Amino acid sequence: MKKDDVYIRRCIDLSKKSLKDDELPFGSLIIKGGRIIAESGNRTKIDGDITSHAEMVVMKKAQKVLNTQNLSDCTIYTSTEPCPMCSFMIRELKFKKVVFAVHSPIMGGSTHFKILQDRRLERIRNFYTKPPLIVGRVLEKEASEVWDEWRLKENEPKDSL
Numbered sequence: 306m307k308k309d310d311v312y313i314r315r316c317i318d319l320s321k322k323s324l325k326d327d328e329l330p331f332g333s334l335i336i337k338g339g340r341i342i343a344e345s346g347n348r349t350k351i352d353g354d355i356t357s358h359a360e361m362v363v364m365k366k367a368q369k370v371l372n373t374q375n376l377s378d379c380t381i382y383t384s385t386e387p388c389p390m391c392s393f394m395i396r397e398l399k400f401k402k403v404v405f406a407v408h409s410p411i412m413g414g415s416t417h418f419k420i421l422q423d424r425r426l427e428r429i430r431n432f433y434t435k436p437p438l439i440v441g442r443v444l445e446k447e448a449s450e451v452w453d454e455w456r457l458k459e460n461e462p463k464d465s466l
């Protein structure tokens with residue numbers, strides 16, 4: 306199995322756990338040199354903090370573990386395309402690669418808001434570098450099934466993502 310598939314599968318497992326914990330079904334992890342530096346599901350209810358998206362939680366952890374705010378040698382994996390808030394932090398932490406399963410046409414920081422690929426950010430040289438490599442639709446079907454489960458539970462429409 307491809308490495309991207311292995312890590313996305315772990316993200317999907319984390320998203321399933323989040324759903325069980327009555328959180329939104331997101332899961333994310335960060336890899337450096339083939340090693341998992343941080344992993345988490347969504348924690349907005351657990352933390353009582355609306356900014357505790359799975360990606361934000363792992364980005365905070367990775368900065369502490371690695372003691373740096375430059376994660377240009379890291380890849381972030383997430384079960385769903387990162388939102389605008391998380392996408393900005395991905396750019397500011399200078400990730401080299403972003404991998405996700407499900408696209409988010411409404412909330413996505415790449416599909417909708419174009420933050421992940423925005424080249425104008427590079428002009429602010431001390432804070433941003435070139436856009437990361439973006440890999441989407443990895444194990445998309447498996448990750449979508451978790452969202453289907455959530456939609457059923459919350460009575461949300463089919464295109465709510």
Ligand SMILES: [Zn+2]
Nearest residue numbers: 358388390391
């Ligand atoms: Zn987010």
